[in-house]
Amino acid sequence: MILYAVYYIYNHDEKISEKDTNTIVETEAYSKTSSLRLGISNLDTLNPVISKNQNVQDISKLIYEPLFDITKDFKLENKLATEWSKVDAKTYLVSLRENVKWQNGSDFVCDDVIYTVNAIKSLGENSIYFSNVSNIEHIETVGSNIIKIFLYEEKPFFEYNLTFPIICHSFFGDGNIADSDKNNIPLGTGKYMIKSVDVNSAIELKQNQSWWGIKDTELKVDTITVRIYPGISELYNAYKLGGLDMITAKSLNIEDSIGTIGSNTQEYYGREFDYLALNCTDNLLSKKEVRQAINYGIDRKEIINTVYAGKYKIADFPLSYGSYLYEENKESIEMNQEKAKQFLQDSGWTLSKNVWQKKEGYSTLRLKLNLVVQSENENRVKVANIIKEDLEKIGIQVTIISAKDKTFENYLKNKNYDMILTGVTVRNQPRYK
Numbered sequence: 001m002i003l004y005a006v007y008y009i010y011n012h013d014e015k016i017s018e019k020d021t022n023t024i025v026e027t028e029a030y031s032k033t034s035s036l037r038l039g040i041s042n043l044d045t046l047n048p049v050i051s052k053n054q055n056v057q058d059i060s061k062l063i064y065e066p067l068f069d070i071t072k073d074f075k076l077e078n079k080l081a082t083e084w085s086k087v088d089a090k091t092y093l094v095s096l097r098e099n100v101k102w103q104n105g106s107d108f109v110c111d112d113v114i115y116t117v118n119a120i121k122s123l124g125e126n127s128i129y130f131s132n133v134s135n136i137e138h139i140e141t142v143g144s145n146i147i148k149i150f151l152y153e154e155k156p157f158f159e160y161n162l163t164f165p166i167i168c169h170s171f172f173g174d175g176n177i178a179d180s181d182k183n184n185i186p187l188g189t190g191k192y193m194i195k196s197v198d199v200n201s202a203i204e205l206k207q208n209q210s211w212w213g214i215k216d217t218e219l220k221v222d223t224i225t226v227r228i229y230p231g232i233s234e235l236y237n238a239y240k241l242g243g244l245d246m247i248t249a250k251s252l253n254i255e256d257s258i259g260t261i262g263s264n265t266q267e268y269y270g271r272e273f274d275y276l277a278l279n280c281t282d283n284l285l286s287k288k289e290v291r292q293a294i295n296y297g298i299d300r301k302e303i304i305n306t307v308y309a310g311k312y313k314i315a316d317f318p319l320s321y322g323s324y325l326y327e328e329n330k331e332s333i334e335m336n337q338e339k340a341k342q343f344l345q346d347s348g349w350t351l352s353k354n355v356w357q358k359k360e361g362y363s364t365l366r367l368k369l370n371l372v373v374q375s376e377n378e379n380r381v382k383v384a385n386i387i388k389e390d391l392e393k394i395g396i397q398v399t400i401i402s403a404k405d406k407t408f409e410n411y412l413k414n415k416n417y418d419m420i421l422t423g424v425t426v427r428n429q430p431r432y433k
Contacts, residue, residue, distance in 0.1 A: 034222040037245045041235040043199060043228050047183035048165045049120050049127050057128075058248060059226055062205060063103075064165035064188035067094060067113065076159060080108065080166055080189065089154040094162070096145045100212045102168050103193040110141040115169035119177045126178070129164040191219060202227045271426035273315065274380070276371075276387065282418055284367060289347035290396075294419075295333055296340035297394045298387055307382045340394045356395045368397040369418040372411045375402040380421045387421075 040055040048060035067081035084094045100108035117136055120127045135155050140148045151158065171187045172180055184199050191211050195204035205224040208214070227244065229235040239247050278285045278294070285291060304312045316333060341351070349356040349367070356367040369391075373384040381402060388398040398419075403411055411417050 035225070036221045036223075037225045037227065037243065039227050039229060039235045039238060039244045039247055041229045041232045045183045046186050046197070046199070046203070047167070047177070047180075049116065049129055049167060050123065050178065050183060052128055055248065059203075060165060060186070060188075061190070062192040062224065063186045063190045063194070064167070065190045066165055067096075067162040068159065070160070070163060080113075081162065084159050084162075087148075090151040092149040092151075092158065093142065094147050094149065096147065097212060098145050100189050101210045102171070102189055103187050103208055103210070104168075104171065105210075106168070106170055108166075108189055109169075110145065110147050111169045112166055113147055114139045114141075115172070116164070116166045119167065119172075120164065122176075123178060132161040132164050135161075191217070192224060195223070199228065272423065273426050274312075274383075274421070274423040277420050277422055279415055279417055279419070281415070284365065284369065285418060287347070289343045289349070290367065292343040293340040293394065293396065294391065296336045296343070297396065298390050299335040301335070302390075303383050303386050306386065307379050335390070337390075337394050344395075351395050354392075354395055355397055366397075367395065368399070370399045370401050372401045372403055372408065372417040372420040374408045374421070375404055380423075384421055 038059065040053070040059065042053060043056065044053050045051050046056060046060075048057060048064055051057060051060070065079045067079060068084075069077045069079050071077050078097075080097050080100060082095050082097050084092055086092055094113075096108070096110060096113070102108060117133045117139060120129050120133045121136070124130055135151050135153065135158070137150045137152050139150070142148050155161075166189070167177075168187050172182060177183070185197060186194050189212070191208055191213070192205040193208040195206045197203050203226040205226065207219050207222055227238065229238060235244070235247060238244050276294075276298075278291060280286050280291075300314050304310060304314065344356050344367075345351075347358075349358045351357075358365045371384055371387065373380050375381065384400050384402075388400055391398050401411075401417075412420060412422060
């Protein structure tokens with residue numbers, strides 16, 4: 001049962017969970033224009049299957065394309081693939097889009113998909129897309145534009161894994177992609193193509209007039225300049241001095257770095273989900289009225305405003321905001337300390353010396369619980385202290401156990417806790433149990 005839960009606001013693409021950006025900032029002067037200036041800091045490589053830089057991943061979406069993409073409401077959208085079907089539990093057929101050209105004029109073919117999957121598998125954990133392809137045993141071609149994917153084991157909603165960028169086989173050849181001297185010369189099938197590259201200063205992009213979707217989409221920007229900076233402070237300075245039109249940022253207090261004058265900001269909800277987990281095998285927490293009292297006893301609005309500067313959002317279950325499965329108008333539980341006390345009183349508990357007690361058989365139960373929190377996570381420690389204060393106001397005594405990383409993991413793994421503050425990054429892929 002999830003009781004305290006909040007969502008951090010950041011870009012809804014999940015590929016680099018802790019590196020995801022949360023805010024797009026643009027100058028007020030920038031609106032509809034024929035050119036756009038962006039920035040990248042700490043560039044590693046321009047090859048999206050190797051890069052672990054979120055800015056590179058964002059910009060790569062202009063150049064490269066996946067088989068399928070995920071829409072704003074988390075439905076699957078055709079890109080380089082036009083349809084898919086499930087032959088059996090471990091076999092899929094995927095039809096590829098025809099008449100697609102790479103930006104050097106060569107044809108997009110089945111071998112490009114096979115090559116990309118094998119390249120990512122060879123990189124292992126060095127690619128952020130490894131988990132997308134690790135369950136693929138092998139791929140075969142069926143005709144000129146259909147591939148057959150064989151899995152090691154059944155994975156419901158596997159099609160949601162086919163969202164990694166496809167790279168060109170004929171361009172890279174059969175060598176070791178990790179060491180290729182072509183990793184900084186992007187070649188894709190997307191809306192924009194490379195005009196020039198200097199990894200020490202800037203990348204120039206221009207509209208790809210051979211893009212397969214050009215007839216159905218109005219591209220308002222003709223050219224994009226991506227300027228490269230050694231660090232985030234240099235990028236922020238360039239923006240403040242007017243050298244960039246738009247940046248993405250993860251900081252909760254981005255305004256402190258760039259100011260507020262002359263800028264517009266747009267925030268996106270993400271899937272970093274923090275929550276309070278209860279050990280329902282515990283004699284106290286197995287009782288519904290105790291869980292209800294805890295649920296209504298915690299002020300989540302105070303947690304968001306005090307600890308997270310208002311940049312989180314209350315959630316009652318781990319489902320991404322914006323998902324077509326999410327009930328937008330669903331009312332969230334709000335703190336109500338009198339209601340919390342009423343749940344306990346109606347179930348036979350009595351308040352004595354500010355602690356709830358209840359006779360059960362020949363023993364007396366007292367509402368005293370421990371709360372485990374990761375000591376290295378400063379924000380969660382602050383949250384734990386607020387929870388302790390809130391629950392003690394309604395007569396539930398809380399002892400905070402502040403544990404270092406390894407010890408914390410042992411508490412979590414062995415369920416050696418009454419309550420524990422933890423979190424997950426909710427995938428954009430539907431879950432199946």
